Amino acid sequence: MRFHKSESAFFVFITLVLGACVTVLYAQKLLSIDPAVHLAGDQAPYLAKLMFATAVLLATALFFGVFFIYPLIRGQVKVESRLRAMTETLSARSETLEHAALTDGLTGMQNRRYFDDALREYLEEFERIGKPVGLMILDLDHFKEVNDNHGHDVGDEVLRTVASCLRDLTRYHDVVARLGGEEFAVVAPNMDRDLLVKFAERIRKAVASVSVTSGNVRLKVTTSVGLAIWDGKESAEEFYRRADRQLYNAKKQGRNRVCA
Numbered sequence: 509m510r511f512h513k514s515e516s517a518f519f520v521f522i523t524l525v526l527g528a529c530v531t532v533l534y535a536q537k538l539l540s541i542d543p544a545v546h547l548a549g550d551q552a553p554y555l556a557k558l559m560f561a562t563a564v565l566l567a568t569a570l571f572f573g574v575f576f577i578y579p580l581i582r583g584q585v586k587v588e589s590r591l592r593a594m595t596e597t598l599s600a601r602s603e604t605l606e607h608a609a610l611t612d613g614l615t616g617m618q619n620r621r622y623f624d625d626a627l628r629e630y631l632e633e634f635e636r637i638g639k640p641v642g643l644m645i646l647d648l649d650h651f652k653e654v655n656d657n658h659g660h661d662v663g664d665e666v667l668r669t670v671a672s673c674l675r676d677l678t679r680y681h682d683v684v685a686r687l688g689g690e691e692f693a694v695v696a697p698n699m700d701r702d703l704l705v706k707f708a709e710r711i712r713k714a715v716a717s718v719s720v721t722s723g724n725v726r727l728k729v730t731t732s733v734g735l736a737i738w739d740g741k742e743s744a745e746e747f748y749r750r751a752d753r754q755l756y757n758a759k760k761q762g763r764n765r766v767c768a
Contacts, residue, residue: 612686614664615671623685627695628744630683634697641738642696642704643751646674646711649730649763651690662722666729673714701737701768708733708766716764730764737768 610622618626627643634641648670655663667690674692678684683695694711696704712733720727734755738747758767 612671615668615686617671617675617692618683618685620685620687623683623687623693623695624744626683626685627748630695630697631738631744631747634738635740639698640700642699642701642707643736643738643747644694644696644704644708644711645687645734645748645751645755646692646694646715646731647755647759648690648715649732649759651729654727654729658722658725658727662720662727665722666720666727669718669720670715670729670731673718674711677711677714699737701735704735704737705766705768708735708768712764712766732758732763733766734758735766735768 610619611617612619630641648666651663651666654666667686670692671686674684674694678694678696681697683693685693687693696707699707712731715729715731718728720729732755734751734753734757736747736751736754742750754767758765761767
């Protein structure tokens with residue numbers, strides 16, 4: 509078994525101190541027999557040597573502790589401080605990276621990865637408690653024309669404005685995500701079909717009322733919305749596809765409408 513330097517230094521220090529203690533005890537034993545005789549006879553020089561040896565051992569221990577053990581301890585403290593700081597930095601960086609991995613960089617909303625995980629978790633939990641889960645898929649109408657006619661910077665501003673609108677209208681426990689491009693999704697737990705339709709209509713009207721200014725042009729956009737209520741059996745993927753089919757129907761029927 510190999511000892512660390514600090515451990516070895518500690519053992520040496522303890523050995524020196526113990527040696528000094530043993531020497532002192534032995535000198536005390538000599539004195540306790542007959543102090544007058546021993547101090548006056550041949551034992552006096554011997555006792556003086558013992559006391560000198562004790563002083564040497566203690567001085568050596570003090571020197572060893574100050575100039576060897578203490579620097580080792582300080583070095584370890586510095587290393588531990590650096591490691592702790594590195595750990596905190598890496599932890600913060602990990603949280604930042606995790607946040608970035610689950611967040612849409614343009615709008616600040618949750619992204620598709622977060623949405624997929626959250627949808628599965630909601631379905632598992634609400635299956636257990638027997639409550640409904642609603643799903644809303646939204647797609648901005650004719651968004652390609654916005655990019656083509658006004659540029660991607662204006663298109664990005666439209667997406668940010670719609671994202672802000674969605675955040676303002678949804679509840680704190682709803683999952684609101686940008687799935688990609690001009691497509692958004694809302695997971696609305698504990699909503700039946702009628703409530704979900706009313707909720708989606710409020711969002712559709714709110715999106716239609718917002719505007720983005722580009723130079724002298726004031727842009728307005730609309731959205732088509734597909735809805736579905738989980739049947740308690742289908743997987744998250746099947747549930748999503750069913751809502752997406754309703755979105756397709758909304759587009760096919762003329763856009764700027766809700767289909768459930």
